[in-house]
Amino acid sequence: MHFTSETSFDGVCERLFVLNDIPGVLWTPEGAAGTRPLIVMGHGGGQHKKAPDILGLARRLVTECGFAVVAVDVPGHGDRPVVEEYNRIATENQARVEAGEEPAPLIAAFQALVARQTVPEWQMVLDAVQQLDHVGAGPVGYWGVSLACGLGVPFVAAEPRVRAAVLGLGGALASAADAARITVPVEFLMQWDDERVPRDQSLALFDAFASADKTLHANPGEHGDMPAFELDSTLGFFSRHLA
Amino acid sequence: MHFTSETSFDGVCERLFVLNDIPGVLWTPEGAAGTRPLIVMGHGGGQHKKAPDILGLARRLVTECGFAVVAVDVPGHGDRPVVEEYNRIATENQARVEAGEEPAPLIAAFQALVARQTVPEWQMVLDAVQQLDHVGAGPVGYWGVSLACGLGVPFVAAEPRVRAAVLGLGGALASAADAARITVPVEFLMQWDDERVPRDQSLALFDAFASADKTLHANPGEHGDMPAFELDSTLGFFSRHLA
Incomplete structure (x- = not known):
């Protein structure tokens, strides 16, 4: 890690x-020392690790909760090289x-x-970030919507260190089988008029999580219209489960 | 008003x-003077104006938000006399x-x-409460779930003074036509495994609100299992819209 x-x-x-x-x-908080909760954030399709929604929420998690936040570029995004196979599939999907x-x-299979x-x-x-003295092996959360829900x-299903997750704007086609292996608390965000994820697919993914503690938040509007007040709820959710 | x-x-x-x-x-807050937001709270079936969930949330709205809160007994509940007609219908419904x-x-028709x-x-x-000096004609909110959603x-549809409402545990059969006349912000609570309100009825009622600003919160469990963290969300919702 350089x-x-x-x-x-x-x-x-x-x-x-x-x-x-x-x-x-x-x-991380300026001058941070010692172990703290860590949030792994995933970015949306066509976005990157420092996209405005990632950066805005990350800053609030650091300043209001004292957490650490890490994000990396998804393959083919941000500062990473083009992946020919992914581009070919994306082009084919668009044509279909x-x-x-x-x-x-098509989106489900790609994700x-x-x-x-x-x-x-x-x-x-x-593994690498938790080695750092000012992060350490504290509780881990995951935040990701849209592409970052599919990923x-x-x-979250594979990683036992994740103890709470905010997910959303994704459907059961991509993720129901993995969702059924998730038992940690989940806050799931859906857009009621999502033009990319059919309503019943969103509801079916929420239904699929095996978590006893899961909560669905639905708001009117299309895929990109998630209201800003959900960020307050996200901070409250992670504070409740990780702090 | 005595x-x-x-x-x-x-x-x-x-x-x-x-x-x-x-x-x-x-x-009201101790020593309150002047106009403040007012929340009208409705109680559940078989409950009364000082039921524990009403009292608990009312105290928080007063102490944390500085609001006034009013609740009255529904006919046939609390300190009000039995209503023979309602009792007869309830008994008939139970038999059916x-x-x-x-x-x-049956519940929908009764409500x-x-x-x-x-x-x-x-x-x-x-009308009466807003005449009081320490309440006044400030913004009004409504909170009510289960019976108090049906009522x-x-x-809320009839009363233009209500500017925001938390509703829930109710279905479209009872209320869809009135819901379609509501345009103020709504936070709608449903229990994912509600044994009294079918899931599709809850979702259809949320869908029916004409409000551009509406948010659905669904949590696992039966009719009576609403998690305590929804109270925090309710305080945030009313603060956002009335304070």
Whole structure:
């Protein structure tokens, strides 16, 4: 794990790193010492580790909760090289949708493919970050919606260090089998009028989580319209389960 | 409006009153002066104006938000006399359910009947309470689940002073037409495994609200199992919309 830069702003220390060619970013409270809860954040499709929604929530988790937050670029995103196979599939899928095919099963199959690469990558990142003195082996949470739900459900199912997860904007087609292996508390976000994830698929994914403590939040609007007040709820959820 | 008692405890002033034979209770911050937001709370079936869930949330709304809270007994409940017609219908309904009939339509019809009495009652209470100097004509919220959802949806639809409502544990059979007239922000609570309200009925009622700002919270468990953390969310919701 090589740190390539360190900057501080408004109480948050941001360190860029590279781990086995995976570019990532770690946010911690300025002057932090000792073990603390860590949130792994996944970014959406076409986004990157420092996308505005990631950065905004990460800063709040650091300043309001004192947590550490880590995010890395998904393959083919941000500072990572193009993945020819993924691009080819994405192009094919787009053509199939334009020809009238339902997008949900295509998105599901694609996310399952990418997850086979990202689950072990994120576990390696977790191993490395938890070695740092000012992070340590404290409780871990996961946050990810849309693509990062499709990748996050298999990650949370596979990784016993994750003790609570905020997931959403994803459907059962991609993730129901892995969701049925998740027993930690889950806050699940859906958009009631999501144009990409059919309503019944969202509800079926919420239903599939084996967690005794799970909560569904649905709001009107399309895939990209999640209201800002859900961020307050996310902070409350992680504080309740990890702090 | 005749006040019959006044007690104070831990920062909350509780005054019992009778208004046109309707027994009620008003909670305000100790020493309150001037206009403040007011929450009208409805109680569940078989409960009363000072049931533990009403009292607990009312105290928090007073102490943490500085709001006033009012609750009255529903006809046939608490300190009000038995209503022979309601008792007869309840007994008939119980027999029909035991004979295999679906309870949801029976509950819906019963709540619609009672609402024709409670909507004007609650409007009269609102008129009277807003005359008090330490309440005044500030923004009004409504909170009610189960029976108090069936009664609350027509109340909120009819009453333009209500600017935000927390509703839940109710279905579309009782309330969809009134829900379609509600445009104020709504937080809607459902229990995922509700044995009294079918899941699709809960989702259909949420869908029916005309509010652009509405949010659905679903949690596992039966009708009576709503988790305590929803109270925090309720406080946040009313603070956001009324404070």
